[in-house]
Amino acid sequence: MVFSSVNFLYYFLPLLLIVYFAVPSRAKNLVLFVFSIAFYFYGEPLYTVLLIGASLSGYVHGRLIDYYRGTPRAKGFLISSIVVGIGLLGFFKYANFFIENINVIFDSQLGLLRVILPIGISFYTFQVLSYTIDVYRGEVAVHRNALDFMTYVALFPQLIAGPIVRYETIEHQLKGRTHSFSDLYYGIRRFAVGLGKKVLIANTLAEVVVHFNHADQASILFYWLAAIAFMLQIYYDFSGYSDMAIGLGRMFGFRFPENFNYPYVAKSVTEFWRRWHISLGMWFRRYVYIPLGGNRVNVLKLLRNILIVWFLTGFWHGAAWNFIVWGVLYGVLLLFEKLVLKENISRIPVPLRHGYVLFVVLIGFVLFNAGSLSEGLENIQGMFGLLGVPLATGESIYYLRSYGVVILLACIGSTPLIANTVKGLRNHAFMIRLSDYLEPAAYVFLIVMVTANLVDGSFNPFIYFRF
Amino acid sequence: MKTPFKHIAVPVVFIGFLLLGMAVNIITPARELSEVERRPLIQFPSWSFDTLFDSEYYASLEKYALDQFVLRDRMRSINAHTRRHLFFQRDVNDIYLIDDHILSMEYPLNESSIIHAGTLIETIIDNHLNGHDIHYGVIPDKNYFVAPQNGYPHIDYRHMIELLHAHIEGAEYIDLKDTIELDDFFRTDHHLRQDGLINMRSVLFEHLGINPPDAPHRIHHEHAGFKGSYYGQAALPVNKDTIRLLSNDMIDAMHAYDPTSGETVDIYDLEALNGIDPYNVFFGGQHAIRRIENPNATNDEDLVIFGDSYSTALAPLLAEGYRSLTLIDLRFVSHETLDQHIDFTDQTVLFLYSVPILNDSYMLS
Numbered sequence: 070m071v072f073s074s075v076n077f078l079y080y081f082l083p084l085l086l087i088v089y090f091a092v093p094s095r096a097k098n099l100v101l102f103v104f105s106i107a108f109y110f111y112g113e114p115l116y117t118v119l120l121i122g123a124s125l126s127g128y129v130h131g132r133l134i135d136y137y138r139g140t141p142r143a144k145g146f147l148i149s150s151i152v153v154g155i156g157l158l159g160f161f162k163y164a165n166f167f168i169e170n171i172n173v174i175f176d177s178q179l180g181l182l183r184v185i186l187p188i189g190i191s192f193y194t195f196q197v198l199s200y201t202i203d204v205y206r207g208e209v210a211v212h213r214n215a216l217d218f219m220t221y222v223a224l225f226p227q228l229i230a231g232p233i234v235r236y237e238t239i240e241h242q243l244k245g246r247t248h249s250f251s252d253l254y255y256g257i258r259r260f261a262v263g264l265g266k267k268v269l270i271a272n273t274l275a276e277v278v279v280h281f282n283h284a285d286q287a288s289i290l291f292y293w294l295a296a297i298a299f300m301l302q303i304y305y306d307f308s309g310y311s312d313m314a315i316g317l318g319r320m321f322g323f324r325f326p327e328n329f330n331y332p333y334v335a336k337s338v339t340e341f342w343r344r345w346h347i348s349l350g351m352w353f354r355r356y357v358y359i360p361l362g363g364n365r366v367n368v369l370k371l372l373r374n375i376l377i378v379w380f381l382t383g384f385w386h387g388a389a390w391n392f393i394v395w396g397v398l399y400g401v402l403l404l405f406e407k408l409v410l411k412e413n414i415s416r417i418p419v420p421l422r423h424g425y426v427l428f429v430v431l432i433g434f435v436l437f438n439a440g441s442l443s444e445g446l447e448n449i450q451g452m453f454g455l456l457g458v459p460l461a462t463g464e465s466i467y468y469l470r471s472y473g474v475v476i477l478l479a480c481i482g483s484t485p486l487i488a489n490t491v492k493g494l495r496n497h498a499f500m501i502r503l504s505d506y507l508e509p510a511a512y513v514f515l516i517v518m519v520t521a522n523l524v525d526g527s528f529n530p531f532i533y534f535r536f
Numbered sequence: 537m538k539t540p541f542k543h544i545a546v547p548v549v550f551i552g553f554l555l556l557g558m559a560v561n562i563i564t565p566a567r568e569l570s571e572v573e574r575r576p577l578i579q580f581p582s583w584s585f586d587t588l589f590d591s592e593y594y595a596s597l598e599k600y601a602l603d604q605f606v607l608r609d610r611m612r613s614i615n616a617h618t619r620r621h622l623f624f625q626r627d628v629n630d631i632y633l634i635d636d637h638i639l640s641m642e643y644p645l646n647e648s649s650i651i652h653a654g655t656l657i658e659t660i661i662d663n664h665l666n667g668h669d670i671h672y673g674v675i676p677d678k679n680y681f682v683a684p685q686n687g688y689p690h691i692d693y694r695h696m697i698e699l700l701h702a703h704i705e706g707a708e709y710i711d712l713k714d715t716i717e718l719d720d721f722f723r724t725d726h727h728l729r730q731d732g733l734i735n736m737r738s739v740l741f742e743h744l745g746i747n748p749p750d751a752p753h754r755i756h757h758e759h760a761g762f763k764g765s766y767y768g769q770a771a772l773p774v775n776k777d778t779i780r781l782l783s784n785d786m787i788d789a790m791h792a793y794d795p796t797s798g799e800t801v802d803i804y805d806l807e808a809l810n811g812i813d814p815y816n817v818f819f820g821g822q823h824a825i826r827r828i829e830n831p832n833a834t835n836d837e838d839l840v841i842f843g844d845s846y847s848t849a850l851a852p853l854l855a856e857g858y859r860s861l862t863l864i865d866l867r868f869v870s871h872e873t874l875d876q877h878i879d880f881t882d883q884t885v886l887f888l889y890s891v892p893i894l895n896d897s898y899m900l901s
Contacts, residue, residue: 285644
């Protein structure tokens with residue numbers, strides 16, 4: 070099930086809210102667990118077993134690590150939990166990638182596996198791993214209640230597209246949390262904004278990419294238009310999903326970590342990755358980069374550490390070479406900023422720094438969105454007029470005009486401008502009084518517009534589901 | 537600390553709205569079909585133990601919920617307004633408005649489809665029409681008249697005709713593009729109004745060597761409130777159309793039937809005007825073969841038209857110039873079986889297709 074669906078909005082969510090707030094506190098995790106499993110089952114009936122299995126594996130490994138703490142067996146069970154987690158991910162997500170590459174390298178004819186990538190496996194696997202590693206490190210106490218632990222792993226708001234919520238973050242909230250009208254208010258506000266970002270903006274921008282893919286004739290303008298539209302689409306899609314997840318979590322008393330912080334206003338690639346998919350960056354930093362030695366090592370090891378982390382970041386996003394190149398590209402850029410530009414980057418005029426970040430992110434997402442590495446490189450060539458296509462065609466001009474306003478709105482919305490304006494207005498007493506009446510109406514109006522959009526069309530895939 | 541008013545108001549209103557939506561959707565009975573979209577709506581998928589682990593089942597539940605959502609047409613209208621007036625999009629789902637006319641973008645040109653159509657016509661000529669007087673024409677769609685001037689993507693009409701010419705050798709081309717203009721089409725539908733076909737009829741008669749009878753037409757029937765196929769797709773407020781059916785004493789005396797069954801059919805099936813697609817008024821809808829016999833014909837010529845739904849409105853008007861007119865729709869009958877129903881002797885033959893059909897000609901066989 071996806072948040073931006075009629076069945077979620079008009080059946081699942083209201084039903085869950087009624088049941089959740091009707092039962093006593095001790096039953097709330099059970100309600101969340103049952104509804105979360107139903108949420109997942111609706112989209113992936115068969116793979117629900119995998120989700121439950123991964124949760125149980127995390128729980129059992131955590132208990133075993135704790136039981137054998139201080140003995141070599143604890144390390145053995147940690148390794149076992151990693152092997153199970155990475156093994157599941159490897160089998161379902163990466164097996165066919167390796168088979169394909171073996172076939173190319175050795176000219177063999179190994180058959181591909183008939184497996185479909187289970188929704189959200191990359192997210193819940195990383196959550197389970199974070200738990201067992203933290204238990205082994207002694208950074209979190211082992212969780213003895215299996216149901217509560219499985220509720221953490223399967224918790225529907227962040228189950229399928231993050232943010233990656235480390236166990237430590239919500240450990241205490243799992244055991245006991247408070248609920249209030251204010252939490253509901255902030256949760257609904259965040260959820261509604263995320264829903265609007267996803268359905269009204271991201272889905273509309275996605276149409277530009279579809280038109281580009283079906284274009285009668287390519288043009289330089291169309292290559293750029295599609296690249297910009299996708300860059301905005303993926304931000305609104307993913308950050309909108311994160312907003313919805315954070316908002317839903319808040320409604321049920323959880324405080325999930327932020328996942329985005331206006332990444333497109335970054336002035337360096339380093340800053341960009343502090344603002345984009347923050348929970349993933351933190352995960353790799355905590356569980357890969359720092360264990361490798363972090364940046365307190367010599368230059369060669371720093372090179373190794375950063376390239377490993379960014380190779381893995383790319384590979385996490387998809388089992389294809391374009392994702393790997395995309396990740397490594399960022400590794401190289403981060404190294405460039407860290408080792409070559411250093412503090413000198415602050416001397417470069419701010420507009421140039423913004424331009425540099427936006428340009429490399431744009432090019433990166435062209436690779437990211439391509440069906441293959443060669444397609445990505447071809448699209449980049451097309452953007453720079455290396456494919457002999459015309460500068461513009463009537464078709465590309467038409468779509469620029471047709472989607473220009475949405476793109477402009479999306480550009481403005483990707484900066485803190487609107488949020489700051491709203492924040493400023495909230496400081497006026499009159500606006501505070503007015504917002505008492507405007508806000509409830511605004512969120513209903515927003516959900517009506519979203520529903521209208523959903524009813525009108527069936528195009529509604531979340532980009533990050535494929536990870 | 538006191539909870540601010542809106543911290544209570546927002547959850548109450550928002551959750552209340554969702555609950556209301558759930559209740560109304562559950563209570564409201566499922567509709568069988570959407571009249572404005574002219575299609576059956578998805579019904580609740582039947583459940584069995586086998587479907588429990590079938591993700592397709594849950595996907596169909598989602599489709600059901602979307603199809604049966606309360607105020608569905610109003611919702612679609614809200615979306616169309618949002619796209620058009622908030623995002624200033626020039627089309628919504630490829631549908632756009634020019635001067636109160638609703639149009640659907642016909643783009644891009646599907647060259648292989650045009651070649652398929654040309655090759656099929658040539659095959660039919662070779663297999664069935666040796667020695668016949670054969671012509672072909674193309675009926676431009678609405679886009680031809682407005683898309684280029686208004687910056688909408690459009691197919692290269694000249695290139696399309698050249699492609700056809702390159703694949704049809706055994707027939708003479710009749711240029712029809714100047715015989716009609718935008719206002720000859722229904723505003724809410726892709727078809728031409730019958731009273732907008734008079735010029736085309738004259739040009740066709742001229743090329744086919746027929747002296748049209750001197751019998752002016754009168755309005756046989758007028759049906760106001762016609763919502764064409766684009767009306768529902770656009771989901772925007774547009775004036776409805778009026779279907780005007782033309783007749784005269786000669787058309788009144790014509791007899792139409794289905795040669796495959798021998799059944800008599802009405803040239804104007806007035807009951808169809810109250811059906812889901814009032815355009816089915818012509819011969820009661822689209823069928824494989826229809827034949828009109830004109831007892832008051834002033835010659836003994838026969839015409840065979842290979843055409844589509846556009847030809848059904850034109851057929852009674854063209855039948856005035858012939859002893860008989862046979863209308864063949866290759867979407868519903870294969871040319872390979874035509875000899876079972878039609879004796880091709882020395883009829884005049886006209887291949888008359890609209891641009892949308894030519895651009896998607898794999899439905900012709």
